[in-house]
Every structure is written in structure tokens, then in C-alpha cells.
Amino acid sequence: MTQPLFLVICALLFLLLVHIFIIIYLFWRQFSQRIDTDINAQQYLVVYASQTGQAEAWAKHTAEQLKIIHEEKVELLDIQQLNQQHLQQPSTILWVVSTYGEGDAPDTAQNFVHKILNQSLDLSYLSFAVLAFGDKRYSNFCQFGQRIEQWLLQHNAQALFPTVLVDQLNSDDLEQWLIGLEQLTSTTFTSIALDKEMLAFKFAHRQCLNTGTVGEAIYKVQLIADRNISWSSGDILEIQCENDITEIQHFLDTQRQEHSDDLVAKLGRLNLRKLPARTGLSLLEWIAQFEVLPKREYSIASLPEQGLVELVVRQQKTETGLGLGSGWLTVGLEQNQPVHASIRNNPSFHLQQDDKPIILIGNGTGIAGLVAHLRQREHWGYKKNWLIFGERQQQFDHLYQTEIAYWQQHGYLPHVDYAFSRDQTEKIYVQDRLRQQSSRLQEWIAQGALIYVCGSLKGMASGVDQVLEELLGTEQLQQLKREQRYLRDVY
Structure with missing residues (x-):
């Protein structure tokens, strides 16, 4: 090989190596920028805790707008699926939660309350905002949402804007949530369509x-x-x-x-x-x-x-x-x-269309929700139903007596336990009847029974909850809630 040819080949190899180096550098730079972008991109986690579906609807609406407008990395999560790992990574968490009854968390949030909300965690890398739903007619207005806010602040999380408290879906209150999101993202947010078909x-x-x-x-x-x-x-x-x-x-x-x-x-x-x-x-x-x-x-x-x-x-x-x-x-x-x-629509109190046994517990006007379920079970032909119902006096307050007798006679209601509180010296309530039937309760739960509670929150629903925890244990009761086998429509 002549010397000039050798020099030409060396020059070409050098140019090829330079070209390969440039290509590798450009790929590396592009990859690094992508990594930096992923690391620095805002991570949105929208967490909802809903009893009647209203908080869930607003959480979904918030998440959808974040995805459409910014194409951000957005995750929508039911609070019962939230764990410590979600809280241990840098992100912005938007909490959309309702308060149930006298300041209680929704049933789906009970696991979060017991296992996370009482813990001391380092949340200094979290930013958050809270949309809290409630009703000023009840004491402890929006207490669950405010409790979450206080817990986050106590553990050094950063509030993006003041917590929004919403009274009975008040449009002016909800507008404050949209304004906060607009200031956060520098884009326009639209309100959810609140007006149902009249x-x-x-x-x-x-x-x-x-x-x-x-x-x-x-x-x-x-x-x-x-x-x-x-x-x-x-x-x-x-x-x-x-x-x-x-x-x-x-x-x-x-x-x-x-x-x-x-x-x-x-x-x-x-x-x-x-x-x-x-x-x-x-x-x-x-x-x-x-x-x-x-x-x-x-x-x-x-x-x-x-x-x-x-x-x-x-x-x-x-x-x-x-x-x-x-x-x-x-x-x-x-x-x-x-x-x-x-x-x-009230999906948190719907029946499942299968023949698993159900236990219906209630008092007063809560009979409406229980009667509807019994009518539906009769329509489907499912007969393993147990009713525990309470009112004041059998002589005057025996609501839907004719219908209940019909279901008993035709095999759709094999077990009925009444608690007429004023028919004896010592008052008896539905939770007392439930305790008396603890063996049947254990047996039905083992068979996969679902529990439906409808009626007053004070006294009845809280008493039933206490007795269920006493008879089944805290862990099994929480499991029933997670599996949506313990459903309530109380007020």
C-alpha cells in the first residue's frame, strides 16, 4: 500500500470516528434532556374519597382536564387504593374528598384513616390542594377534608392554595377550586355540568x-x-x-x-x-x-x-x-x-346481581331503601334475605307491614328481626337485635353476605357499626368495606 493511499484511508477513518462520536453525543444529549424532562415534569395524583359519587365526579373531571390541557402525567386514585409509596415520591396531590354525616370520613376512606392518617411521615417534597365537600346543616362541616389538610401541613407538605370548602355543591364555592387550578397551571378550567336533567x-x-x-x-x-x-x-x-x-x-x-x-x-x-x-x-x-x-x-x-x-x-x-x-x-x-x-345515581348503595345472601338493617324512613332492595331481590328471584328494622311502637310504626308479611310468606324474607324501642321498659334497638343474632351474622358473612344499612346516622348507623366491629373484629369489618360488602346510605 502506497503512503498516499494509507494517509487517505486514515483520514477517512478519522472522519468516520468523528461522525460516530457526534451521532453518539447527539443521542446522549437528547436522552439526557428527556430524562431531565421526566424528572422535572409535574406529577399529578388526584385522590378522591366519595360516599355518594359527587366527590368522585369532581375528581374525574379535574384529572381529565389536567390530561387534556397539559398532557401531564396524571393518575386518578380512589383513596382506598392509596398507600405510603404514593406519598413517598415527589408529586402534587389534589385531594377531592367528602365528609359523611357528623364529620366522618367516607366508608372507602376508613383504611386510609386507620393506617396512614395517624402516621408521622416526611411529606416535605409534596405539594397539595384540597377540595372538601360537606353540608353546613351538619356539625363539623367538611371536617374530613380539613383533617387531611392539617395532617399534610403538620408533616411539612406545601399547600398550593387554601383548602376549598363546598357547601352542598354550591357553585360559588366550586368556582374557587377552578380559580386555584387555573392559577396553578396558567390555563382555563371549565366547571363540571352540575345541573342534572330535571x-x-x-x-x-x-x-x-x-x-x-x-x-x-x-x-x-x-x-x-x-x-x-x-x-x-x-x-x-x-x-x-x-x-x-x-x-x-x-x-x-x-x-x-x-x-x-x-x-x-x-x-x-x-x-x-x-x-x-x-x-x-x-x-x-x-x-x-x-x-x-x-x-x-x-x-x-x-x-x-x-x-x-x-x-x-x-x-x-x-x-x-x-x-x-x-x-x-x-x-x-x-x-x-x-x-x-x-x-x-347512588352506586355506593347498589345491589349486586347475584344470589349471595344480604343483610338489610335500618330504621325509620330508611325502610325506603331496604324495601327497594327487597323488591329488586324478589324480581331477580333471590330469596336469602334478612331484615333487621327498628321503629318506636309496633302498633303504630310497623311500616310496610303488608309487604314484609308477603315476602315472608313467599320465601323472600326468611328472617325478620324487629326492634320496636318503646314496646318494653328497656329500649331495644336494631344494634341490640344484631348482637342477639351474632351466630347467624357470622354464618351469613362466611357465606359471602353483603350488609346494607339505611336510616339515621346518629344512634342507629353508628350503633350498628360498633356492634359489627365488636362481633367481627376491626380487620374483618375493614375487609368488608374494602370488598364493598358493607354499604351504607345514612343521614
């Missing part, structure tokens, strides 16, 4: 179920929809409260106004029990400042196949008379008068 019903029938009772009157109220609608046993009817005509007429008389149809219509859904100051305002200007009457929720006792919506309503007494919802439904409504309402 359906028109006609008032068809009502009947007092406990005439002669020492307590408040309980009514069966039946409504007929203007078209075919569907729902599942366990679902809720959200009724828009309205004023009855006598209340409107009394208001107009007090204001010395004529009873025009237009004015009566304007006042139909406005709160006439809580009037703002009128200083210097005309009647129409004053009316424009009135609050809209709230909605009230009632468990549906019927099935779609029956062609009507059946409710069980206990009259509530207030300083200004009967309650807004109970007074209107049990007294104010007239035959064929329209009722505006929507069906709320």
Missing part, C-alpha cells in the same frame, strides 16, 4: 303510615313521571323544593300585592322564610335578591317496573313550621300538581 312528575297519592304515633308522622308519597325513566334500587330522588300556594298567598297579602299568575310563578321556588332587607327597593328588585329554595334528597322505595316513584317522608318540624321538603310533600302538594326532581 324531570317533571305529578303528585299522585300520599298516605300516613303511622297514624297515632308518638313521634313525627311518616308518609308514603307517590309521584308519576311524565315519561318513562329508569333507576336502580338504592338510587335517590333529588326534589326541588317549592312553596305551596298558601305560603305564596300569605306573602303577597303581607306585601299588599295582587295575586297575579306571573308573580305567583316567580315566587314558586324562592325562599319566603328568609327574606333579605328591602330598603329602597321595588318589589321586583327585592325578589331578585331572594335565595332559591334548596333541594332535598329521598331514597326511592319503588322500582321502574311499578310505573311510579315512591318515597317515605317523615315530617320535620322547624321554628317556622314544617320542613321545606317534608312540609311540601306531605301537606302542600295538591293532586296532579307538578314536582320537579332528578334521579341521582
Whole structure:
């Protein structure tokens, strides 16, 4: 090989090596940038704790918008799936949680409360924001959301913006959550569609179920929809409260106004029990400042196949008379008068369509949710059902006695245990009956039974929970909750 040829070959090899080095460098630089980007990218974890589905809906909406707008790494997580590993990596956690009853965490959050919330962890690398749902009619408003906030701050997590407390899905409260997210991400967030489809019903029938009772009157109220609608046993009817005509007429008389149809219509859904100051305002200007009457929720006792919506309503007494919802439904409504309402899906209290045994526990108007489940089980042909129900006196408060006797006679309700608290000197409640039947409870749970509790939170539901923990143990009770075999619709 001649020397010039050798030199040419060496030069070409050198150029090839330089070219390969440049390619490798460019690949390395691109890979390094990708790694840095992945490390520095904002990691969003949206955690929800929901009892009725509202917090879950807002969590999903938040996560979807984060994914669509920024294509960030976003994970949506039910709080019962949250573990310490999720909290031990740098991220931003958006908590969307509801408070149930008198300051309690939702049933799905019980494992988190017992196993994580009481621990001392280093959370200094976490950023967070909390959207807390609640109801100011209950004490300890939004307590679970505030408890999470306090725990995070105590363990050095960084708040992105103040915790948002939401009273009964108030739109102004929810707007604060959207504003916080917009400031955080520098983009526009849209509100979730809160308005459910309002359906028109006609008032068809009502009947007092406990005439002669020492307590408040309980009514069966039946409504007929203007078209075919569907729902599942366990679902809720959200009724828009309205004023009855006598209340409107009394208001107009007090204001010395004529009873025009237009004015009566304007006042139909406005709160006439809580009037703002009128200083210097005309009647129409004053009316424009009135609050809209709230909605009230009632468990549906019927099935779609029956062609009507059946409710069980206990009259509530207030300083200004009967309650807004109970007074209107049990007294104010007239035959064929329209009722505006929507069906709320309540998956946390739905039946499973299988023949596993179920234990139905409740009191008072909670009979509505239990009756709906028994009607559905009869429709499916499943007969292993056990009812434990409580009220005051058998003579007056034996709600749905005819239907329960029918199910007993036809094999759909082989076991019924009543707790009529005032029929003996020592008061007896459903939790006492449950304790007396501890052997059957253990046997049914071993067979895969599901427990459904419907009725009052104070006294009944809390007492049942305590007895279940006493008889089954804390771990087994928590397992039933995780497996969605212990479901509650209490208030």
C-alpha cells in the first residue's frame, strides 16, 4: 500500500470516528434532556374519597382536564387504593374528598384513616390542594377534608392554595377550586355540568303510615313521571323544593300585592322564610335578591317496573313550621300538581346481581331503601334475605307491614328481626337485635353476605357499626368495606 493511499484511508477513518462520536453525543444529549424532562415534569395524583359519587365526579373531571390541557402525567386514585409509596415520591396531590354525616370520613376512606392518617411521615417534597365537600346543616362541616389538610401541613407538605370548602355543591364555592387550578397551571378550567336533567312528575297519592304515633308522622308519597325513566334500587330522588300556594298567598297579602299568575310563578321556588332587607327597593328588585329554595334528597322505595316513584317522608318540624321538603310533600302538594326532581345515581348503595345472601338493617324512613332492595331481590328471584328494622311502637310504626308479611310468606324474607324501642321498659334497638343474632351474622358473612344499612346516622348507623366491629373484629369489618360488602346510605 502506497503512503498516499494509507494517509487517505486514515483520514477517512478519522472522519468516520468523528461522525460516530457526534451521532453518539447527539443521542446522549437528547436522552439526557428527556430524562431531565421526566424528572422535572409535574406529577399529578388526584385522590378522591366519595360516599355518594359527587366527590368522585369532581375528581374525574379535574384529572381529565389536567390530561387534556397539559398532557401531564396524571393518575386518578380512589383513596382506598392509596398507600405510603404514593406519598413517598415527589408529586402534587389534589385531594377531592367528602365528609359523611357528623364529620366522618367516607366508608372507602376508613383504611386510609386507620393506617396512614395517624402516621408521622416526611411529606416535605409534596405539594397539595384540597377540595372538601360537606353540608353546613351538619356539625363539623367538611371536617374530613380539613383533617387531611392539617395532617399534610403538620408533616411539612406545601399547600398550593387554601383548602376549598363546598357547601352542598354550591357553585360559588366550586368556582374557587377552578380559580386555584387555573392559577396553578396558567390555563382555563371549565366547571363540571352540575345541573342534572330535571324531570317533571305529578303528585299522585300520599298516605300516613303511622297514624297515632308518638313521634313525627311518616308518609308514603307517590309521584308519576311524565315519561318513562329508569333507576336502580338504592338510587335517590333529588326534589326541588317549592312553596305551596298558601305560603305564596300569605306573602303577597303581607306585601299588599295582587295575586297575579306571573308573580305567583316567580315566587314558586324562592325562599319566603328568609327574606333579605328591602330598603329602597321595588318589589321586583327585592325578589331578585331572594335565595332559591334548596333541594332535598329521598331514597326511592319503588322500582321502574311499578310505573311510579315512591318515597317515605317523615315530617320535620322547624321554628317556622314544617320542613321545606317534608312540609311540601306531605301537606302542600295538591293532586296532579307538578314536582320537579332528578334521579341521582347512588352506586355506593347498589345491589349486586347475584344470589349471595344480604343483610338489610335500618330504621325509620330508611325502610325506603331496604324495601327497594327487597323488591329488586324478589324480581331477580333471590330469596336469602334478612331484615333487621327498628321503629318506636309496633302498633303504630310497623311500616310496610303488608309487604314484609308477603315476602315472608313467599320465601323472600326468611328472617325478620324487629326492634320496636318503646314496646318494653328497656329500649331495644336494631344494634341490640344484631348482637342477639351474632351466630347467624357470622354464618351469613362466611357465606359471602353483603350488609346494607339505611336510616339515621346518629344512634342507629353508628350503633350498628360498633356492634359489627365488636362481633367481627376491626380487620374483618375493614375487609368488608374494602370488598364493598358493607354499604351504607345514612343521614
